[in-house]
Amino acid sequence: MWILGRLPYRLLVKTEPNLQQAPQVNAIADKMLKYSNRFVTLLEERSGTSKGRLINISDRQRMFSQRIAKFYVFKAWGLDTDEYCAECDKAVKEFSDALETLKKGKRQRISPLAAY
Numbered sequence: 001m002w003i004l005g006r007l008p009y010r011l012l013v014k015t016e017p018n019l020q021q022a023p024q025v026n027a028i029a030d031k032m033l034k035y036s037n038r039f040v041t042l043l044e045e046r047s048g049t050s051k052g053r054l055i056n057i058s059d060r061q062r063m064f065s066q067r068i069a070k071f072y073v074f075k076a077w078g079l080d081t082d083e084y085c086a087e088c089d090k091a092v093k094e095f096s097d098a099l100e101t102l103k104k105g106k107r108q109r110i111s112p113l114a115a116y
Contacts, residue, residue, distance in 0.1 A: 012024065012025060012028065017077070019077055019078070019079065022074055022077060022079050026070070026074070026084075029067075029070060033063055033067070036059075036063065037060070037063070040055075040056050040059045040060075041056060043055070043056070044056040050105075054101075054102065054105045057098050057101055057102055057105075058102065060094075060098055061095060061098055061099065061102070064091045064092075064094055064095035064098070065095065067087070067088070067091040068088060068091050068092060068095065071084050071085075071087060071088035071091070072088070075088075
C-alpha cells in the first residue's frame with residue numbers, strides 16, 4: 001500500500017520508531033481504518049441481518065483496541081497531545097458502548113456466525 005509521499009506503509013512501520021514519523025503513522029493508520037471499516041460495513045449490509053451488525057461491531061472492537069494501543073504507544077513516546085488524548089478517550093468510550101451492544105446480542109442468543 002502506497003500512501004503519503006509514496007512511502008510504503010510496511011516500510012514505514014518496520015523502521016526504527018521515532019517521534020518525527022508518529023504523525024505520519026497515525027495518518028496512515030486512520031486511512032487504513034476507514035478502508036477497513038467501509039469493507040466490513042459493506043459485508044454487514046450484504047448480510048441483511050442483525051447478525052451481520054454484530055459481526056461488524058465485533059470487528060470494530062478489534063479496531064478500537066488497536067487504536068487505544070496506538071495512543072498508549074504515542075503517550076509512551078511523549079506524544080500525549082490534547083488531540084491524541086481526546087481520540088484515545090473517544091476510542092475507549094466507543095469500545096465500552098459497543099461491548100454493551102454485544103452483551104445484549106448475547107443475551108438475545110444471537111449467534112454471530114449464523115449470518116454466514
